[in-house]
Structures are given as structure tokens and as C-alpha cells.
Amino acid sequence: MRKHWLKLFVAVTMACSTASVQADLVNGDVEGGTGLADIPGWLSWGPSGALEGSYAHSGAQCVRLWWDDTGLFQNFSVIGGQTYTASGYLYTPTSERYTWDVGNNTYASLKLEWYQADGVTSAGPGIETTRFTPDDLADVWAFRSISGAAPASATIGRMVLAIGGSGPASGTVAFDSLSAVAAVPEPSTMAFLVTSLVGLPMLLRRRKA
């Protein structure tokens, strides 16, 4: 009988509705700073990128990359098992159209990586948005989004903005208006869960007696 009630409890828990709550990613609009190396909230590697003030999806600027040796990332706190969604906008201007040679698979994307508390040890395979390629339209901000559950041992999520793939490419890809949100149970659902968690053992005790 106990098994039966536990099954019901799990089923109800899984059916609960969720709300989106901002994760502690900061400066998703990539504003401020004088170059890739000092944008508030973000860390970068490589020389092949810059702040761009002549176009932006939000605020006064965006960040753009033109080679796969360069990228940006930011860590934020996560809870293992909880689902997170990373999203943002990618863009290429006609004046510096992102292009490739035939057979090339160069692309840009947003990635979500998972780390354990030391910030170095991977907690499991990361996830990546649909690729932004030269097949995407120029002069149009393209929305990209990816969702996934943080592995059980993850305490850090890392959003990564980068160009990947192989082979020569030219032009530039810009990133802006980035966000990370967690899907958490609704408050009313939480109240129900707490009630259930308190009530279930009592119920089981009573049935056993």
C-alpha cells in the first residue's frame, strides 16, 4: 500500500506547474566596459572579438566575434535537477556578412555547460542552441534558446558565447540580450508539496497502525 501512495505522490509532483525565475546571470545586455576583457559580469578569452556600438538588440551595444579562438562566458548558480533555459539574440550585419566556403561547417551558438562546486570539474554534458550559420538572414536579430536539466552534481551553470565548427569563415557574428532562467514550481504548487510531504508520512503511519 505504501508503494501505491508513493507512486501517486511522484505522479502528482511531476504534473505540478512551474514558473520561470531569473538565474543570477548579470548584465545579459552586455553593456559597459571598454573591450571584451572588461565587460561587467563576463569573462572572455582570445583576441578576435569586440564591443559593437553601431548596432545592438538592447541598450547601447552588443558584443561580436569573428573567429573561433575567442568567446565569452559567465557562471551562475544552479541547483541539480532543476531545468534551466539559456537564450539570446545573434546577428550578422550586411556590411560584415558572416559567410563560409562550400563544405565549411563554421557556426555560432549559445552553450550551457555544467560544473561542480570547484568550477572546473564537469558535472555532465552541456547543451547547445540551434546553430547560427551563414544561412541565417543578415540584419535580423535571430532568437536562440536551449533548455535542459542541470545534472545532479551541478552547482554552476556556464553560459558560453562562441563560434565553433571548422574551416575558414569570414564576417562577424554579434550576441546580445542574453538571459538564463530557472523553471521552479509555482508557489501554490510548493504549498501543496509541503502539505503533501508533511501529510504523506502521517497518512502512511495511520494506514500501518
Ligand SMILES: [Ca+2]
Ligand atoms: Ca546590449
